[in-house]
Amino acid sequence: MTSTWVEPSNTATALLLLGRGSDPDTERGVECPGDLPAPSDPDLVARAAAAKAKLGSRVFVLGHHYQRDEVIQFADVTGDSFKLAREAAARPDAEYIVFCGVHFMAESADILTTDAQRVILPDLAAGCSMADMAVLGQVEAAWDTLTELGIAGETVPVTYMNSSADIKGFVGRNDGVVCTSSNAKRALDWAFEQGSKVLFLPDQHLGRNTAVLEMGLSLDDCVLYDPHKPGGGLTAGQLRAAKMILWRGHCSVHGRFTLESVNDVRERVPGVNVLVHPECRHEVVTAADYVGSTEYIIKTVEAAPAGSAWALGTELNLVRRLALAHPDKQIMFLDKAVCYCSTMNRIDLPHLVWTLEELVAGRVPNQITVDADTAHHARVALDQMLALPGAATPPPVVA
Numbered sequence: 001m002t003s004t005w006v007e008p009s010n011t012a013t014a015l016l017l018l019g020r021g022s023d024p025d026t027e028r029g030v031e032c033p034g035d036l037p038a039p040s041d042p043d044l045v046a047r048a049a050a051a052k053a054k055l056g057s058r059v060f061v062l063g064h065h066y067q068r069d070e071v072i073q074f075a076d077v078t079g080d081s082f083k084l085a086r087e088a089a090a091r092p093d094a095e096y097i098v099f100c101g102v103h104f105m106a107e108s109a110d111i112l113t114t115d116a117q118r119v120i121l122p123d124l125a126a127g128c129s130m131a132d133m134a135v136l137g138q139v140e141a142a143w144d145t146l147t148e149l150g151i152a153g154e155t156v157p158v159t160y161m162n163s164s165a166d167i168k169g170f171v172g173r174n175d176g177v178v179c180t181s182s183n184a185k186r187a188l189d190w191a192f193e194q195g196s197k198v199l200f201l202p203d204q205h206l207g208r209n210t211a212v213l214e215m216g217l218s219l220d221d222c223v224l225y226d227p228h229k230p231g232g233g234l235t236a237g238q239l240r241a242a243k244m245i246l247w248r249g250h251c252s253v254h255g256r257f258t259l260e261s262v263n264d265v266r267e268r269v270p271g272v273n274v275l276v277h278p279e280c281r282h283e284v285v286t287a288a289d290y291v292g293s294t295e296y297i298i299k300t301v302e303a304a305p306a307g308s309a310w311a312l313g314t315e316l317n318l319v320r321r322l323a324l325a326h327p328d329k330q331i332m333f334l335d336k337a338v339c340y341c342s343t344m345n346r347i348d349l350p351h352l353v354w355t356l357e358e359l360v361a362g363r364v365p366n367q368i369t370v371d372a373d374t375a376h377h378a379r380v381a382l383d384q385m386l387a388l389p390g391a392a393t394p395p396p397v398v399a
């Protein structure tokens with residue numbers, strides 16, 4: 001059986017205007033100060049190649065798996081966010097790290113690289129809607145609530161890698177740990193050795209799926225803390241009884257898949273394997289055949305036998321690339337509608353060309369810096385992750 005990639009139908013999902021206005025409370029919405037080349041410029045590929053060649057080993061371009069092909073072609077390495085941050089840290093000779101991903105990823109790279117290295121995000125409007133769902137002031141207010149109830153001391157904060165440096169810093173200051181979608185169980189095992197409760201930020205789905213499907217907790221052990229409601233919308237009794245306090249955050253890409261998507265593809269394609277990311281909703285993950293991080297999804301598809309059929313519940317750029325790379329397998333998108341990460345897609349070839357040409361001209365655009373105090377505490381939480389039992393193996397992977 002061979003497959004021909006069929007593009008899902010278009011959807012009315014709104015994209016925020018690119019690089020317009022300012023929204024200081026989120027990771028996105030900062031105007032791009034430069035004159036971007038027109039997307040129609042036929043010389044964009046040649047211009048990017050020429051600028052990159054001029055910069056040589058002074059520049060290292062990182063490309064997240066969810067980036068567009070037009071950008072990925074210029075990446076020196078591709079991967080998930082944590083792999084890319086580590087790759088950046090492993091290149092201390094590279095003066096400029098151009099991070100084709102989203103804002104929190106560039107922050108992590110800045111934390112893990114030397115002071116002499118500059119981390120650059122080609123479009124400052126490339127944020128992450130999930131990371132934006134946990135703002136430091138909200139998390140501190142939640143912690144105050146737990147403190148007033150006398151349960152903060154027994155609560156260990158755990159944050160997903162997909163969070164801002166501020167949140168990682170909060171977690172480091174409060175003796176918690178960062179986790180990824182691959183090591184979430186190990187992080188929770190460790191956290192429950194330190195305390196009797198976990199405050200899990202910012203992705204409710206990864207927290208719930210790991211707690212229930214991998215740790216043996218029940219759905220009743222989990223409560224959902226809504227930062228927009230007083231006390232998270234929970235009673236003191238609910239917070240005291242809970243083992244997992246899940247932050248009300250989610251990924252706007254993986255959160256779109258539904259149980260209907262799974263049932264529908266099973267009806268349309270008999271024998272299909274459904275493989276989804278743990279950022280998907282609990283009912284989707286429960287109905288799937290396989291669940292795992294971005295790297296797990298890639299490896300599983302690569303290892304699958306020719307002729308097998310796979311419906312993938314993850315970002316569309318990656319699914320399309322996998323389908324085109326494995327024409328001997330039937331690889332399809334789990335949903336019928338397009339499901340890009342709109343913020344990832346803000347980084348396009350014009351932004352990359354502009355970034356590289358600015359560097360050639362001796363100007364450093366869109367540098368991402370994390371202040372020293374935040375970086376110190378965030379590093380504590382990241383180091384705690386690296387010290388988790390079993391973490392000696394190559395580090396885990398994230399969306």
Ligand code: SF4
Nearest residue numbers: 128129130251253341
């Ligand atoms: S795919 Fe989801 S978690 Fe990843 S950057 Fe996009 S919105 Fe954030």
